[in-house]
Amino acid sequence: MKHLFSTLRRAILPGVCALLALPALAQEAPDALVKRVSQEVLQVIKTDPKVQAGDQARIREVIETKLVQHFDFLRMTSLAMGRNWAKATPEQQKRLADEFKSLLVRTYSNALIQYRNQEIDYKALRADPNATEVNVRTEVIRPGQSAVPIDYAMTKGPSGWKAYDVVVGGVSLVTNYRDEFNEQIRQGGVDGLINSLAARNKGGGAK
């Protein structure tokens, strides 16, 4: 009997533990998510020879496979558009979100190249456990210079936590586009904005 129990315990306990761990993983805390994903990405960036050689395409690929699913691009785009979001048709909204995503991915990959050799300090999350909107704070430590705070505004959805804004040193990457978007829409309508974003993403420089 005793032997049977110990066998059972050995066989079943790990299984039970794994089952218990599943929902915990599904509800990974937002600060843990930011830490895990950014460490994974930085690990690849530090060790991948192509990235080390400055291969932009490879860096973008890393971001596409590891980062993109953790961002809510539709919400980011609506935030950047402000009241103009309602003027766009669902079809336009989708195209806007796609173009805005490409622009942000490129910007982010460039920022990552600059920060590859620096430490990141992950701040303790100060939020209600039941909160559905949180702000995850991190700091990039730069030797000999002041640290750069990077905050992730995150929201809880059906597929876990997703970031909808990245605030670098107080500058929101999303709302920073609002004036530009307003201006483009004022001049050429929603389609004008889509076209200028697409042109920008095809490699055209800023005006």
Add this chain to the structure above:
Amino acid sequence: MKIGISGVRLAAALALVGALGGCATTGGNSAPSKADPFEPFNRVMYAIHEPLDTNIVRPIAQAWVDYVPTPIQSGVHTFFGNIEDGFSAFNSLLQGKWDKAGDDLGRLTVNIWGFGVIDIATQAGIPKGDEDFGQTFGYWGIPQGPYLFFPLIGPTTVRDGTGLIIRYYLGPTTYLVEDVPLRNVLYFLGALDLRVQALDASKMVDQAAIDRYTFIRRAYLQRREYLVHDGNPPRKDDDE
């Protein structure tokens, strides 16, 4: 955020021109922005600034980063950083932020042992302050005022620009260094160090901006709002 001797004098002169020129519309194609009533004038200033910065100032700053030995770079940065620590301490006192003032004064005291060029204070973990006159005015409740852009100086506002002019006239180099060539070298290095600090931001703008002028304006105003509120600005999701 780039200051030089001629730069700030230019700023003072241009502020006047800006106040007058704001009435005369040169572009007239853009929607008026509440924060930037002098946009047509500022865009002309930006058009003068852009080629100067891209072709002359930025390559010099990049060459400094790429070719000057790191100890010299950090020595120069620490030297001018000490002066800013002094101003940060003074501005922390003006805002009644005693802890911050204590940190800044502590940094100055510790860095004496680094002969002004080795940043012992940072190695010892004393956080670097960043208070300036523009932030002090903001803390006192004075609004930004109109946004301004000046060639070589970059983005500022009436409030922050006034702070920059005060900062320049109180600068120790002006009083302590009587040898004119040496003083000019110091002004040059100080301005260069400021431009070097902004190189990362320039790369970001290269990648991110659709219209550089508008992108820089929004980023500058957000950044200053953030600094005035010591990292906790009220979150605004509305249009403005």
